[in-house]
Amino acid sequence: MFEAPEMKQFLGDNPPMNWGKWGPDDELGSLNYLDAKEALRGVSQVRTGDVFTLQIQMGRAEAPGDPAFPGRHSIDRENVLDESSWDGDGGPYFGGGARYADDSAHIFLQGSTQYDSLGHVWYDGQLWNGYDARSTIGAMEKASVLPIAEKGVVGRGVLIDMARYRGKNWLDKGETFTHEDLEAAAAAQGLEIESHDILLIRTGWLKAWYELNDPSFFYDEFNEPGLTYSRELVEWFQSKEIPNLVTDTIGNEVFKEPDSGVSMSLHCSLMRNLGIAFTEITWLEDLADACAADGRWSFLYTAAPLKVVNGTGAPVNPIAIR
Template sequence: MNQPRWKQRPEGSNWGDFGPDDQLGRVNLIGPEQVLKGVKEVLEGVTFCLSLPLDIPGGKVLNPRRSPPKLSPTALGDDQYINFPLATHSPELQDVISDDQVQLSLQYSTQWDSLAHVGALFDGDNDGQPERRYYNGYLADQDVLNLSQQPHQQHGSYAQRLGVENMAVHGMQGRAVLVDLVRVFGMGRTLVGHAVLMAALEQLNVVIERGDMLVLRTGFAEALLDMQGKPQPDVLKNTGAVLDGSDQALLKWITESGISAICADNYAVENMDRELEPGCCSKLPLHHHCLFKLGLPLAELWYLKDLAQWLHSRERNRFLLTAPPLRLPGAIGSPVTPVASV
């Protein structure tokens, strides 16, 4: 672009701090130093898978827009490549091949949100008219495209900027810190603002430093997994801690702490049950602050119980986290199979 993308940035944002064309935001803080810090936490060579099965939660109850994975065989003509015999020179010796494909919503289960997931109306060019923008001023319809009404397009949507592949290329590996909110509050619904979080960190003897990935165990994913693909919304609504995105002190702490990402085992990380007056404010203030203002990615529906219990048994809370999303160009979110190494 010959012209600057924006003339003014949102109050409290870091647009431009990592460069005018930055697409990583606070992920920039996950560099070699953070990888080495994470490696130093690997003392026993034990690993934990932090992903739910990707067909959990099950159905479309939690989000009617998102569908569970649907597996099917690949095909060539009328041939479906599942248990398919391949012809060889010898009819007595035939290879049998199975080859499949999947249709799924990229943010159905254990996932990363890319920085193209949540934007806002904001007057970045200072002309009195707000535009639909994303982190670092990237524009809807110019940088994040809706192609669904355009014929002859390979994709229906495409994030030309801020796509999840940027996180994949960077690696998403470094030191992470687990905050076991279940150990402090139990499995019930708890609204966690700044004061509550600080008290929990003190109780758990957790120290968080610049560049760390913050990992929050609330118990939500554990309850969801126990429901075996039949989620119970009335029960889940009262399960697990959620961050209070309306707490300005909490948002300030996220900014000043220097954390590089927030990963949680619940749905949306923040409280979504607030009743809002029309036009009052953002429905997702934590998403707005993290994704739109800071370029700080969020992860949801991770499975943390086994890791949390193991760390607690050894009076530890830090580990090496390896969690790259799919390197899928243009994608706005991605399933992920995070691995904790301890």
């Protein structure tokens, strides 16, 4: 039986690293690139003021429901109080007779559009910046999502539409692309990917989720389309000082490398080693159509995940303003 190599072996003895670049206590990683100057550079991209919210709906009742990584489920929401609570004598009384609705929810914090914490994925016993992986036991004590949420993410966003570039409604299962493909697609769009850009990539995968309406297609031998690992790709991300990778897939990369069978290689090489924030399950269809219509593929990108203490990730509704 074929066995994938260990991550340390796969990535090599001296992979590109940003550990220590922002000090021994850093928990923000490459988001440190997004300072006030970068926020203003993002604001400078706004022309028409059109606003696009990039979160998928949570708790959608219609088929096919909400996409989520295998083993997770979408939000389980239920009413706690509604008008029926006063059908008998059980509803609370307020002077004047006001009534209200209330609900609760059980969710996977990464069960919708969400940010990963930098400590979410690791190998060889260490998280981002060299933190001990045992600091995850019971709670994410280091490199949780909270520092990302406290900072907020604001900068110039650029959208690379790989599906449109390849003439498809959506990429095929397991279809891969590289940083060179990103550069070629950007050039075709009349766009240059600049240092510190927040990089959004459309594969059309969420469009396929809703239009095909066949979850079994997605979860059978789960293997989404996406970026595939090479050392050159990691070096490109490092040299470009990309702070944030945002895609419309559940895992932000091809789930299984086609030659080696290694999974989550970019979570390890980009997030764990370079400190690049990952944003997943992002709705890019409306934004992509608007960008294609007038040929403007850059915009102000803003996001702040929920401030979950010790969280491995948190839901988010990013906003792009053109």
